[in-house]
Amino acid sequence: MRxxxxxxxxxxxxxxxxxxxxxxxxxxxxxxxxxxxxxxxxPRETFEAMGYNVAVHGQKTFNGVALLSKFPFDEVAPGLxxxxxxxxxxxxxxxxxxxxxxxxxxxxxxxxGNPAPGDKxxxxxxxxxRLIAFSRERLKLEEPLVLAGDYxxxxxxxxxxxxxxxxxxxxxxxxxxxRFRALINLGFTDAIRxxxxxxxxxxxxxxxxxxxxxxxxxxxxxxxxxxxxxxxxIDAGIDKHVRSWDKPSDHVPVYVDLDIDGR
DNA sequence: ATGGCCAATATGATTGGA
Numbered sequence: 001m002r003x004x005x006x007x008x009x010x011x012x013x014x015x016x017x018x019x020x021x022x023x024x025x026x027x028x029x030x031x032x033x034x035x036x037x038x039x040x041x042x043p044r045e046t047f048e049a050m051g052y053n054v055a056v057h058g059q060k061t062f063n064g065v066a067l068l069s070k071f072p073f074d075e076v077a078p079g080l081x082x083x084x085x086x087x088x089x090x091x092x093x094x095x096x097x098x099x100x101x102x103x104x105x106x107x108x109x110x111x112x113g114n115p116a117p118g119d120k121x122x123x124x125x126x127x128x129x130r131l132i133a134f135s136r137e138r139l140k141l142e143e144p145l146v147l148a149g150d151y152x153x154x155x156x157x158x159x160x161x162x163x164x165x166x167x168x169x170x171x172x173x174x175x176x177x178x179r180f181r182a183l184i185n186l187g188f189t190d191a192i193r194x195x196x197x198x199x200x201x202x203x204x205x206x207x208x209x210x211x212x213x214x215x216x217x218x219x220x221x222x223x224x225x226x227x228x229x230x231x232x233x234i235d236a237g238i239d240k241h242v243r244s245w246d247k248p249s250d251h252v253p254v255y256v257d258l259d260i261d262g263r
Numbered sequence: 264a265t266g267g268c269c270a271a272t273a274t275g276a277t278t279g280g281a
Contacts, residue, residue, distance in 0.1 A: 009269075034280085207280095
């Protein structure tokens with residue numbers, strides 16, 4: 001089973017690229033972020049025609065997450081526990097059935113948090129605390145669980161081409177990385193790091209300042225595996241070449257292959 | 264050249280992204 005995550009930066013602007021990439025990579029489950037549309041504007045028929053079930057948690061203008069799955073959804077739940085007043089569409093959880101058992105998947109879009117310090121950074125840190133609380137509960141189920149998405153977290157210096165320019169940024173501040181480590185330390189495996197310890201693995205290149213041409217990237221899109229999912233890890237990778245396509249997102253797809261359902 | 268973008272919006276300037 002191949003599970004992927006991609007911050008598409010507008011589903012409508014990325015429809016052609018997403019279809020081309022789906023044909024190329026054939027993922028079974030895709031976690032999308034920054035769809036930037038309301039539920040009824042999501043082009044679900046396009047993906048249903050390609051054999052995917054579709055779940056959407058969108059909002060007007062900003063944010064928005066979605067799931068595509070070749071397997072049927074047993075449960076779909078939008079929103080992250082811990083703040084009923086939070087209306088930002090950043091979290092979508094689903095339970096998926098396969099012939100050999102269930103897989104739980106989350107598509108998440110963690111707040112950027114800039115500028116820091118400030119209200120936006122406080123929101124980011126609270127959101128991370130809520131994600132830790134959610135994860136602690138779900139790990140008790142002892143299921144294969146994949147938390148996939150745009151974390152807006154640079155975990156370590158080797159995850160940036162120029163770490164020195166990020167030291168005061170919400171993506172790399174010590175409090176951000178401490179919380180990410182606390183999440184990992186609940187028992188998750190960073191899929192990319194599990195198969196490759198090298199630096200220079202990036203998932204985002206800014207549109208500005210020729211960042212792509214200079215390979216001035218950062219690794220902020222992650223697939224975190226519960227112990228039961230990590231036991232089934234086969235491979236993981238980053239589809240860097242997609243960044244060179246016409247009308248690219250500033251993020252590229254990241255995927256993991258799990259030995260589930262013989263796929 | 265020491266800076267360079269992109270997307271959505273009752274849109275032509277502002278906000279958010281990272």
